[in-house]
Amino acid sequence: MLILGLQGSPRKGGNTDSLLAAFLEKAGQAGAAVKTIQVARAGIVPCKGCGYCESHGTCVIADDPMSTEVYGLMREADMVVAASPVFFYGISAQLKGLIDRSQTLWSRKYVYKLKDPLAATRKGLLLSVGASRGRQLFDGVHLTAKYFFDGIDAAFSHALTYRGVESKGAIRHQEGVAADIDEAIEKTVVPLVSRKKVLFISPKGACRAPMAAAMAQQQYGECVRTGFGGWSPASALHDPMVRAMERIGVDMAYRKPENIEQALYGARPDLTIAIGEGVDEIPVPGVKTVQWPLPDPVSSDDETMDRLRLEIEAHVGTLMQLFE
Numbered sequence: 001m002l003i004l005g006l007q008g009s010p011r012k013g014g015n016t017d018s019l020l021a022a023f024l025e026k027a028g029q030a031g032a033a034v035k036t037i038q039v040a041r042a043g044i045v046p047c048k049g050c051g052y053c054e055s056h057g058t059c060v061i062a063d064d065p066m067s068t069e070v071y072g073l074m075r076e077a078d079m080v081v082a083a084s085p086v087f088f089y090g091i092s093a094q095l096k097g098l099i100d101r102s103q104t105l106w107s108r109k110y111v112y113k114l115k116d117p118l119a120a121t122r123k124g125l126l127l128s129v130g131a132s133r134g135r136q137l138f139d140g141v142h143l144t145a146k147y148f149f150d151g152i153d154a155a156f157s158h159a160l161t162y163r164g165v166e167s168k169g170a171i172r173h174q175e176g177v178a179a180d181i182d183e184a185i186e187k188t189v190v191p192l193v194s195r196k197k198v199l200f201i202s203p204k205g206a207c208r209a210p211m212a213a214a215m216a217q218q219q220y221g222e223c224v225r226t227g228f229g230g231w232s233p234a235s236a237l238h239d240p241m242v243r244a245m246e247r248i249g250v251d252m253a254y255r256k257p258e259n260i261e262q263a264l265y266g267a268r269p270d271l272t273i274a275i276g277e278g279v280d281e282i283p284v285p286g287v288k289t290v291q292w293p294l295p296d297p298v299s300s301d302d303e304t305m306d307r308l309r310l311e312i313e314a315h316v317g318t319l320m321q322l323f324e
């Protein structure tokens with residue numbers, strides 16, 4: 001399970017940076033894989049407001065880190081932590097730039113009516129600091145976070161905000177921060193980390209395994225975290241499979257086949273499902289492996305892919321029995 005931290009302050013080693021690092025360190029100790037984007041130094045191009053994402057479902061700026069990396073991480077993340085200082089009663093310009101680019105994911109959700117497989121369980125958490133002590137200090141930050149998290153399919157679960165924090169390092173002297181982090185980890189991270197991990201493997205990890213992983217994630221997301229991979233992973237998902245999932249409203253965009261070892265961010269699976277022919281070896285020694293003998297589809301036309309999807313759906317319906 002992955003927690004993605006978005007560090008929105010331009011001040012390296014500043015209060016936001018320290019607060020986020022402290023949160024992610026504890027999350028790592030609780031068993032989560034963590035990744036931080038230093039947003040101010042990531043080179044993310046601001047939104048052009050051109051409307052391309054609403055007519056195409058992807059961003060017209062295809063070659064910056066937002067398109068090549070961050071959308072994928074936001075899709076993979078079980079929790080997104082937005083961390084920002086208060087700048088003029090709002091989010092920093094740097095983090096706001098990234099948030100505006102999330103309009104692409106908003107479009108996929110609200111214009112194309114597609115549902116990300118992790119939508120039901122992804123959490124959003126806000127960390128923020130400001131120098132003054134005004135009652136409304138975090139109102140602007142809160143509102144932006146609320147609509148950001150909604151757009152990326154994350155339930156806004158927690159906000160840790162601290163007033164009177166100005167000079168570099170001041171957050172370290174703020175009372176109660178460690179206890180607040182512990183409480184947030186207990187309530188938000190621990191339930192996500194405690195889910196059973198199921199690894200789906202097909203030869204290239206591009207069609208049957210991701211289809212099964214997405215369906216199982218949607219159906220059992222409260223108690224299961226799935227990953228998918230291939231023995232020889234393809235460079236991209238099988239496009240006809242992506243379309244077949246879109247026909248039932250499931251969004252597979254920004255995902256790609258992984259190596260078996262990376263499919264669950266290094267976490268050991270509790271169960272492995274090996275799909276298809278030529279996958280007889282036990283992929284993870286010591287982990288229960290179940291074979292689903294679903295043959296490679298003979299063609300990629302819509303009818304064949306829809307039939308495959310139904311077959312996989314029937315198998316996924318039996319998944320929880322495999323833990324008994």
Ligand SMILES: Cc1cc2nc3c(=O)[nH]c(=O)nc-3n(C[C@H](O)[C@H](O)[C@H](O)COP(=O)(O)O)c2cc1C
Pocket residue numbers: 009010011013014015016017084085086087088089090129130131132133137165166167168169
């Ligand atoms: C451009 C700018 C605007 C700021 N605006 C506010 C503000 O509106 N209200 C406030 O309380 N603090 C404001 N601050 C202070 C910062 O929020 C505060 O120093 C914070 O601790 C900085 O966090 P950092 O170390 O993560 O950058 C502002 C600071 C800067 C540089």
